[in-house]
Amino acid sequence: MLAFALAEENAGTSVQTHSDPVDAEFADLGNGVLKDTKTGLQWTQADNGFDINWYDAKSLCKNKDGSWRLPAVDELEAIYNANTPSPKICFVHNSTYFPCKVSHLFNLTGAGFWSGTQSGSAKAWDVTLIYGTRHLDPVSDPSYHRALCVRRI
Structure with missing residues (x-):
């Protein structure tokens, strides 16, 4: 396995969408929350930022406020989009840069995410x-795992 390095919906919160087709699948609800416009799921905009085991990842999401959880594997796979134009770099190994193929609205520091x-x-x-x-x-x-939390409100 390669070593990974690097890289509430509130009343009155403005919802931002973007012209990029991949980004248009998500709305920025503010406060670090993105909404998948197809599924209605809300995602944390950023991952936890460091390597984490599954137990701690699960607790981290649950402890956000009780409505957050780790996504099911199918939910997590669904945010991947092979057609993402100019994806952001989220993984570097031996001076080779690897992009995560998700909406540009996500801020990811790794490429492997627990479900x-x-x-x-x-x-x-x-x-x-x-x-x-x-x-x-x-x-x-x-090793090489991050937590990205999801909820349905």
């Missing part, structure tokens, strides 16, 4: 947003 979908008690699925692929990893392993 809330477990496989048995010792593994959970993560999604690499460079390629849109899922992987089964040990829940105790923080």
Whole structure:
């Protein structure tokens, strides 16, 4: 596995959308929250910013206010868009830059993200947003994983 480095909807909050087709799938609700206009799911705009194991990622999302959670693996895969024009760099390895293919509205510091979908008690699925692929990893392993939280209001 490559080493990853780098890189409420409130009354009166203005909702911003963008002309890029990929960005148009998301509305910026302000306060670090994006809304997927297709599914209605709300996402944290930024990930947690550091390597984290699955247990801590799950707690981090739940402790935001009780309405947040880790996304299901299918939800996480759904924010990947292979047609993202000029995607932002989220991963660097040996001076090679890799882009995450998601809306430019996201602020990501890694490329591998935990889902809330477990496989048995010792593994959970993560999604690499460079390629849109899922992987089964040990829940105790923080290496190269980030938390991106989701909710439905």
